[in-house]
Amino acid sequence: MGKPASGKGTQAKRASDKFGLCHISTGDLLRATAGDLRVEVDSYITKGNLVPDELIIRILKERLKGDDCEGGFILDGFPRNISQAEKLKEIVKIDKVIDIEISDEEVVKRILGRRSCGKCGSVFNTHTFRPQVEGVCDSCGSELVSRADDNEDSIKERLAIYHRETESVLDMYTFVKIDGEQSIESVFGEVLRALD
Ligand code: AMP
Numbered sequence: 001m002g003k004p005a006s007g008k009g010t011q012a013k014r015a016s017d018k019f020g021l022c023h024i025s026t027g028d029l030l031r032a033t034a035g036d037l038r039v040e041v042d043s044y045i046t047k048g049n050l051v052p053d054e055l056i057i058r059i060l061k062e063r064l065k066g067d068d069c070e071g072g073f074i075l076d077g078f079p080r081n082i083s084q085a086e087k088l089k090e091i092v093k094i095d096k097v098i099d100i101e102i103s104d105e106e107v108v109k110r111i112l113g114r115r116s117c118g119k120c121g122s123v124f125n126t127h128t129f130r131p132q133v134e135g136v137c138d139s140c141g142s143e144l145v146s147r148a149d150d151n152e153d154s155i156k157e158r159l160a161i162y163h164r165e166t167e168s169v170l171d172m173y174t175f176v177k178i179d180g181e182q183s184i185e186s187v188f189g190e191v192l193r194a195l196d
Helices: 006-020 027-032 035-045 053-064 082-091 102-114 152-172 184-195
Strands: 024-025 074-076 097-101 113-118 123-124 173-179
Touching: 006 074, 006 097, 006 152, 006 184, 024 027, 024 053, 027 035, 027 053, 027 074, 053 082, 053 097, 082 152, 097 184, 123 152, 173 184
Parallel strands: 024 074, 097 173
Antiparallel strands: 113 123
C-alpha cells in the first residue's frame, strides 16, 4: 500500500524477484488491456480516477488464476477502497500488508519526474533514479516516456482519491509502516525485514 509514486511497484518487483512470487500491479494490468476495454479504462486513468470496482475485481480474479500465482503473489495497487478490500477478503487470504509512506509534496515531485520504458516497463526518475543516458532505458535501450496520467491535474485527483478512499483501507489490516523517502535499497531492507 502507499500513495502514487511511493515506490510500491519498485519494491514489489524486487521482492517478487527475490522470493519468486508473482507481482500483480493492477495499474499494469489495466494498462495492458486492449481494444474497447482499453478505451474505457483510459477514460478513467487519464483523469486520475479509479476504474469501477467491478471491472478491476474481474480483471484481478482472472489474473489470480495464473499458474505463476500458485506459490503466492504480491499485490501492488489493490485494494484502493473499502469495497475492494471487502471483496479481496472473499477471494484470498492476505498474509502481510506493508505501507510505504511519503509526503504529498514528494508524490508530486516524483510523479513529474517519472519516466517509463514503453517497451520493457522499467521505471526511472529524473530526481531519484536517473537512467545512465537521459531518455534511454538502461535495461533495453528503448525510449523513456512519461505516463499519460502523470500530469499535474491527474496527480491532484489521485492524491485526493488516496486521502478520501485508500488511506482508510489500512484500518482494516495490521500493517508494517515503512518510510518511503529513504533510498530504494534502504526501503527494500525494511521490506525484507517486514516479510521475514
Ligand atoms: P498505478 O499504476 O497503481 O498508479 O495505477 C494507475 C491507475 O490505474 C490509477 O490511477 C487508477 O486509475 C487505475 N487503478 C489501478 N489500480 C486500481 C484499483 N485497484 N482500482 C481502481 N483503479 C485502479
